[in-house]
Amino acid sequence: MAIYILVALVSYLIGSISFSVIFTKKIAGFDVRDKGSGNAGSTNVLRTAGKGVAALTLVCDILKGVVAILLAWGISAIDGVTNPEYLVQLAGLMVVIGHTFPIFFKFKGGKGVATSLGIILLINWQIGLICLVFAIILMLLTRMVSLGSVAAAILFPVLTLFITDNYIVPGDYKIFGILLGIFVCFNHRSNIKRLLKGTENKFF
Numbered sequence: 046m047a048i049y050i051l052v053a054l055v056s057y058l059i060g061s062i063s064f065s066v067i068f069t070k071k072i073a074g075f076d077v078r079d080k081g082s083g084n085a086g087s088t089n090v091l092r093t094a095g096k097g098v099a100a101l102t103l104v105c106d107i108l109k110g111v112v113a114i115l116l117a118w119g120i121s122a123i124d125g126v127t128n129p130e131y132l133v134q135l136a137g138l139m140v141v142i143g144h145t146f147p148i149f150f151k152f153k154g155g156k157g158v159a160t161s162l163g164i165i166l167l168i169n170w171q172i173g174l175i176c177l178v179f180a181i182i183l184m185l186l187t188r189m190v191s192l193g194s195v196a197a198a199i200l201f202p203v204l205t206l207f208i209t210d211n212y213i214v215p216g217d218y219k220i221f222g223i224l225l226g227i228f229v230c231f232n233h234r235s236n237i238k239r240l241l242k243g244t245e246n247k248f249f
Contacts, residue, residue, distance in 0.1 A: 048124055049135060056113040056136040060143020060160060063150045064105040065090050068098050078153055085147075086155035088190050088248070103159050106144070110163025113140035118213055130216025137164040138224060145232055156232035158194045161225060165201060168218065171211045172204045188247040191236035198229035 065085040069077040073094040078085050080093040087106060091099035117136035121129030141157040141164070166173030179200055180193035187193070202222030212218065230237065239245040 048120060048126060049132060052117050052120060052132055052136050053139045055116060056139035057143040058148070059109050059113050059116075060140035060145075061147035061149045061154075062109065063144075063147045063154050064109075065102045065155060066150050068102055068105075069094050072098050082246075084155060085150070085153065087159055106155070106159035107163035107166075109144065110137070110140055110160040110165075111167050113137065114164055114167045114213065121214065128216070130212070130214045130218070133168065133214050133216075134218065134221040137161075137168065137221065138228070140164065141225065141228060145228075156194070157229055158198075161198070161201075161229055164225070167213055169208065169212050172201065172208055175204060176201055184248070189240070189245050190248050191233055191245060192240060195230055195233050195237060195240075198226040198233075202226045 063085050065077050065087065069075055069080075069090060075093075077090050077093055081089045082092075083089070087099050087103040090102045113136045114133055117133045118129070120126070121132045126132050141160050143154075144157050144160045145154045146152040147154040162173065162177060165176055176197040180197035182193075183196050184190055184193035202219065202225075205218045205222040236245060
């Protein structure tokens with residue numbers, strides 16, 4: 046039990062490092078949460094601080110998910126955890142929760158898309174690539190980042206039903222996929238409302 050608590054705590058703290066806030070403050074001279082949509086994500090960073098800062102934020106947010114999963118995977122291998130896939134899944138959920146509700150930044154973070162991408166790519170590169178390509182195509186066709194993000198979040202648990210190979214730790218990821226997908230969609234609830242009304246902002 047102690048190992049699960051440790052992984053959950055460390056993963057949450059990793060997620061709580063809000064690179065969008067750090068980079069915009071250090072490089073652009075403002076807190077991204079005070080500009081644009083007010084969201085501490087790479088899309089808002091792109092709109093308010095430019096491509097360079099946004100790219101740096103995106104890469105670091107993806108790496109948060111990667112590091113959390115590698116940590117859980119490494120600990121499970123060293124400690125001989127009975128169900129290592131559960132430790133990996135716990136790390137994935139907690140790092141996204143930390144990204145959304147960062148303890149270091151007054152619990153006001155991003156929506157977890159980039160961090161979730163890092164998690165999915167590492168857990169199963171095949172599913173990760175499918176979700177990434179699917180999201181990019183939707184974004185290019187509709188010019189709406191939120192639509193691609195939400196659609197990929199819904200697609201992920203569906204893919205876990207049919208793809209059973211290439212997982213970093215073999216196991217059942219269906220419940221994990223559902224939980225992660227629901228959480229990302231919950232973070233996009235305001236975007237979903239605008240999408241349904243046809244008033245969602247398009248990205249040019």
